[in-house]
Amino acid sequence: xxxxxxGGPPILGIDLGGTKVATAIVDARGRLSGAARRLVRARxxxxxxxxxxxxxxxTTLSTSNATPVAAGIGVAGQVDARTGRVHYAPxxxxxxxxxxxxxxxxxxxxxxxxxxxxxxxxxxxxxGAGRGWSNVVGIFVGTGVGGGVVSGxxxxxxxxxxxxxxxxxxxxxxxxxxxxxNRGCLEAYVGGWAVARRAQEAxxxxxxxxxxxxxxxxxxxxxxxxxxxxxxxxxDPLASEIDRSSARFLADGLVGFTNAFNPQRIxxxxxxxxxxxxxxxxxxxxxxxxxxxxxxxxxxxxxxxLGNESxxxxxxxxxxxxxxxxxxxHRVRGRA
Numbered sequence: 529x530x531x532x533x534x535g536g537p538p539i540l541g542i543d544l545g546g547t548k549v550a551t552a553i554v555d556a557r558g559r560l561s562g563a564a565r566r567l568v569r570a571r572x573x574x575x576x577x578x579x580x581x582x583x584x585x586x587t588t589l590s591t592s593n594a595t596p597v598a599a600g601i602g603v604a605g606q607v608d609a610r611t612g613r614v615h616y617a618p619x620x621x622x623x624x625x626x627x628x629x630x631x632x633x634x635x636x637x638x639x640x641x642x643x644x645x646x647x648x649x650x651x652x653x654x655x656g657a658g659r660g661w662s663n664v665v666g667i668f669v670g671t672g673v674g675g676g677v678v679s680g681x682x683x684x685x686x687x688x689x690x691x692x693x694x695x696x697x698x699x700x701x702x703x704x705x706x707x708x709x710n711r712g713c714l715e716a717y718v719g720g721w722a723v724a725r726r727a728q729e730a731x732x733x734x735x736x737x738x739x740x741x742x743x744x745x746x747x748x749x750x751x752x753x754x755x756x757x758x759x760x761x762x763x764d765p766l767a768s769e770i771d772r773s774s775a776r777f778l779a780d781g782l783v784g785f786t787n788a789f790n791p792q793r794i795x796x797x798x799x800x801x802x803x804x805x806x807x808x809x810x811x812x813x814x815x816x817x818x819x820x821x822x823x824x825x826x827x828x829x830x831x832x833x834l835g836n837e838s839x840x841x842x843x844x845x846x847x848x849x850x851x852x853x854x855x856x857x858h859r860v861r862g863r864a
Contacts (some may be wrong), residue, residue, distance in 0.1 A: 539851070542554060542581060542601035543644065546619025549581050550836070551588040552821075553596055554844035558655030560837060561590030570620050571602035577620065577789070600640040600847030601631065602647035602839040607845070608689055612641040640847035646692055647842030648832075649676025652795045654832040654845055661792040665785050666800035668832070669778065669807075672707070673715040677789055693717065699781055708781035711768055717777040720753040720800055725750045727770050740764040757803045775807045775809060779814035786819040786827050787842065791855050797832025805831060 536556035543550040547570065550791065551564040564587040569576040580600075589595075605617030606800030612628015613850055614620075632639040642650075649666030651659075658664035664678040673695030677684040684691040695715035696708050703712030704722065716722050724833050740749070740759045745751040759767030793813065796808050812829035833842060 536848055537597040538592075538675055539847050540585065540588070540596035540599035540635070540843040541842075542585070542599060542838035543549075543843065544577070544601055544603050544620075544646075545644070546604060546617075548838055549577075549584050551584045552837075552840050553588060553592045553594045554841055555594070556567035556848070558651065558834075558841050560840065561594060562588035562590075562841075563837075564588045564591070566748035571737070574622060574625055578630060578634055578710070581631065585635060585815065587599075598635060598638045598640065598641060598851040599635055599846045600632070600645035600647070600850075601626065601627065602642050602843040602846075604644045606642050606690070607643050609640065609642055609685070610689065612639060614641065616682040638847070638851060640843070640850045641816045642846040643672030643674075643676075643692070644839045644843075646683065647678040647846060648758040648834075648838035649692070649795070649836040649842065650799065650845045651679065651834050651842035652797070652832055653678045655796045656838065656843060657830045658793045663789065663791045663793075664830075665694070665789055665791045665794045667778075667782070667785075667794060667796050669718055669720075669796070670721040670798040673719050673798075675785075677791075678720075679789060692783060694781075697781065697784065699777060699784075714777070714781040718774050718781070718800070723756055723770065723800070724751055724776055726774075727753075727756050727767070730766060730770060734766070741767060754799060754803070755796060771804065775804070775810040778807055778816075779811040782811045782815050783818045786815045786823045790823045790826075790827070792826050794827060794829045795832050796829060797835075797838065803832065855859070 531791045538553045541552050541554045549568050550565045562582050566584040568580040606615040607662040614622050614625045614627045623680045624775035628639045628641045645668050654811045664679045666676045668674050676692040676693030698712045699714045704716040706713040706716040728751050741751050742748050746753045756767045756770050760771045804829045808831050
C-alpha cells in the first residue's frame with residue numbers, strides 16, 4: 529500500500545462492526561457521499577449480516593450520484609487481506625468466513641477486506657492527522673486496543689498479515705491477564721474493559737474510596753471506563769488515580785513503539801481517547817522524554833481527526849490500491 533494519488537474513481541467504503549454497518553462512497557481525496565448506517569443482525573448468522581450490508585449499500589447508492597468501481601470493507605477481527613477471508617471476528621461470531629467472495633457476489637463489485645483498525649490507520653495517514661508524513665503509527669483505544677504501522681509510506685502487513693497487533697505487545701512481564709492467552713499486554717491495562725476491571729478491583733480493596741464510583745454505576749460490578757471518566761471529571765481521587773495510571777501505561781507503550789518504528793507521528797484515536805483527550809499530551813511528553821533521542825527528536829503524538837469516518841475511508845483506500853494494482857497488472861499483460 530503506497531500513498532494514494534489525487535485522482536481516481538469512486539470507491540464504496542464499508543465499516544462492519546459487531547452491531548452496525550456504515551457505508552459511503554469515498555472519492556480519491558477521502559470525501560464521503562451517500563453515508564448510511566444500519567444495525568446488523570449478527571445473532572442470525574453471516575447471511576443476515578450480508579443482507580444488512582447490501583441494504584445499507586443500497587441506501588448509499590440511491591443517495592449518491594457516484595458509481596463505485598470497487599468496495600472495501602473494514603472488519604473488527606483477524607482477516608486475510610489477500611483472500612478476503614475473515615479468520616476470526618468474535619463480535620460477529622465468525623470463523624474462517626469467506627467475506628470477500630460472498631460480498632463480491634452480492635454487490636457485483638470487487639471487494640477488499642481489511643482489519644478495521646488497520647483501515648483507520650490508513651485513513652489517518654492519507655487524509656487525517658498523519659497526512660504528509662511517511663512514518664505513522666496508529667493506536668486506537670476503545671474496549672480493546674488496536675493499531676497499525678505505516679513505514680516509508682507503506683502499510684506493514686508482516687509475514688502472515690498479522691503486523692500491527694500493538695495492543696497485544698507485552699507491557700508487564702507476567703502481568704495482568706489479557707483477553708488473549710497472554711499476560712501483561714498493553715490492552716490489559718488501558719483497554720476499556722481493563723480500566724473497568726482495575727477500577728472494580730480498587731473499589732473492592734477500598735470501598736470507602738470507591739463510594740463515588742459505586743454511586744455513579746449503581747453497583748461495583750457495573751463500573752465501566754465511562755464511570756471512571758465521569759468520576760474523574762467530578763474530581764474523585766480514586767478515579768483520578770486510575771486515570772493517571774492508565775495514561776502512564778499507555779505512554780510507556782508508546783515509548784516502546786517509538787523506539788521500534790521511529791515514527792514521525794503517533795495518531796491516537798478511539799472512544800477512550802475521545803473521553804480522555806489529555807492522554808494525548810501525557811503520551812507526547814513521555815515519548816519525547818523517554819524514547820531514544822534520535823526517535824524522540826522527530827516524533828509527535830497527535831489526536832486522530834477522522835472520527836467515525838476513519839474505517840470507511842481506510843477500507844476504501846485498501847480497495848483503491850487493490851483495484852489500481854489489478855488494473856495495472858491487466859494493462860501490462862495486455863501489452864505483452
